[in-house]
Amino acid sequence: MKIGFIGLGIMGGPMAANLVKAGHTVRGHDMSAAPVERLAALGGEAAAGVPDAVGGADLVITMLPDSPQVEEVAPLVVAHGRPGLLYLDMSTIRPETSRRVAREAAAAGVRALDAPVSGGERGAIDATLSIMVGGEREAFEAARPVLGSLGTTIVHVGPAGAGQTVKAANQLVVGGIYGLVAEAIVLLEASGVDPVAGLDVLAGGLAGSRILELKRHTMIRREFTPGFRIDLHHKDMGIAVAAAREAGVALPLTGQVAQLVAAARAQGHGSLDHSALLKVVERLNT
Incomplete structure (x- = not known):
């Protein structure tokens, strides 16, 4: 799949690297240049910004520090994503924020899931994360193959916000x-x-x-x-x-x-x- 990955920090960097290893085309963006360069050195692509990472993607992942960052980036993902885009926010944020993102994404034809993870940096590196997913079952099933490259315990836990x-x-x-x-x-x-x-x-x-x-x-x-x-x-x-x-x-x-x-x-x-x-x-x- 063509994957846009936004947020290449302690967790996001190794997660994006594992998606590259799995054979996906990963176009990454981060506020810092160094993690983007590391991803490119591993076979990923460097995006000039969020719209560049999202444009043409089949699936977009955000891995951001907190709700305010997701609230800033999610509208850009929705605005620049193609109809039917799968959007996985894997950040840890407030459940109500995830519910709002899902509603606004659905209105634009984007399938949004909240999919926070547990397992820490080691789990991100080893692709052994536990992933708890909230959102529509159909979108979860569509995203499952990609999530399988990131974790070993992947569970759909309920509607939007349930993952959080x-x-x-x-x-x-x-x-x-x-x-x-x-x-x-x-x-x-x-x-x-x-x-x-x-x-x-x-x-x-x-x-x-x-x-x-x-x-x-x-x-x-x-x-x-x-x-x-x-x-x-x-x-x-x-x-x-x-x-x-x-x-x-x-x-x-x-x-x-x-x-x-x-x-x-x-x-x-x-x-x-x-x-x-x-x-x-x-x-x-x-």
Whole structure:
């Protein structure tokens, strides 16, 4: 397929590269020149702007930081896309924004899906992302072959906006687990127990998780090279809290996790990996 890809950052760059490897013609655009040049070096094409990336495409993907960026770019995708275009917004944004984008796209004959992802930079590189998709079933089935080049768990979860709601649930669970792993490390170390041995046991039992599998050793070593930054998780927790308010439900643990993430950002750790919640828990104990 001819694919326009807008947003070639930590996640979007490797995702676009995987689409090139899968044999698609990928025309990419980013606000920075370097990621566009990297894509071109891998066999992709450089677009001069959003209209250039969208023009002539069968499918367009946006992977942008937040709702305001999607609200700015989506109208350009709709305006310059051909009738029947598949538009996958794979950013993590507010559900109501995705619903509005879908309505406006449908009015112009564009099939829009919200398709946020989970799996971090490693998942983007390895094409093992989990992808939660909201929108029309027919559009989802049409997009599935392309999504198969990006992830291994690909699920249609409901109408427009549902993908973003599932992603909000994902982020509150991920944040909560990071916080609990951080507390486990602090407890083990304060008790004189080897945290490596302790977390190895936890990872093999009922407490096991993908986070323990991938991040326990780097957390113990206090290595917080970003795969997913605190700044972005802070944004996502705001989406989760807002979604809970819109649904009229109380999520007390989500509120606590949101405050923990906010504290990490306030303490200057926004550019670090979200596993740096450990630094906040340590500070509470010094």
